[in-house]
Amino acid sequence: xxxxxxxxxxxxxxxxxxxxxxxxxxxxxxxxxxxxxxxxxxxxxxxxxxxxxxxxxxxxxxxxxxxxxxxxxxxxxxxxxxxxxxxxxxxxxxxxxxxxxxxxxxxxxxxxxxxxxxxxxxxxxxxxxxxxxxxxxxxxxxxxxxxxxxxxxxxxxxxxxxxxxxxx
Numbered sequence: 121x122x123x124x125x126x127x128x129x130x131x132x133x134x135x136x137x138x139x140x141x142x143x144x145x146x147x148x149x150x151x152x153x154x155x156x157x158x159x160x161x162x163x164x165x166x167x168x169x170x171x172x173x174x175x176x177x178x179x180x181x182x183x184x185x186x187x188x189x190x191x192x193x194x195x196x197x198x199x200x201x202x203x204x205x206x207x208x209x210x211x212x213x214x215x216x217x218x219x220x221x222x223x224x225x226x227x228x229x230x231x232x233x234x235x236x237x238x239x240x241x242x243x244x245x246x247x248x249x250x251x252x253x254x255x256x257x258x259x260x261x262x263x264x265x266x267x268x269x270x271x272x273x274x275x276x277x278x279x280x281x282x283x284x285x286x287x288x
């Protein structure tokens with residue numbers, strides 16, 4: 121029985137294939153994990169710019185963007201924004217407004233917001249030392265300096281302060 125003849129190129133091709141596999145393995149090991157170094161942050165809402173200028177964490181936003189927990193939102197003299205929280209609450213940011221969002225709540229630092237609550241989802245709005253608990257109501261809130269105003273257009277809300285909770 122005769123042994124099969126091998127082509128004279130089989131050794132160089134085998135070595136070339138082994139070299140390609142080795143280079144690929146080294147490249148994969150070297151570049152593996154580069155994406156993992158980026159920090160992952162939980163998001164809490166969708167922001168849509170209605171009229172510029174709107175900034176989130178100091179960076180100008182155009183169009184739509186997801187908001188991370190606690191990111192400061194600021195509108196300019198002409199800026200208007202619409203936010204839809206993950207709990208379904210819609211918040212409209214008026215001109216010259218500064219606020220931040222967290223899961224299930226908003227902190228109004230200055231300016232004016234309009235909130236359209238969702239039945240079954242309680243959204244807390246912090247206005248200095250006062251917390252407005254909005255659930256299925258339409259509410260306007262304003263804060264200038266240390267003074268805050270709350271206007272409830274539809275349904276009732278609960279307001280919590282140092283004296284306790286009150287229905288408005």
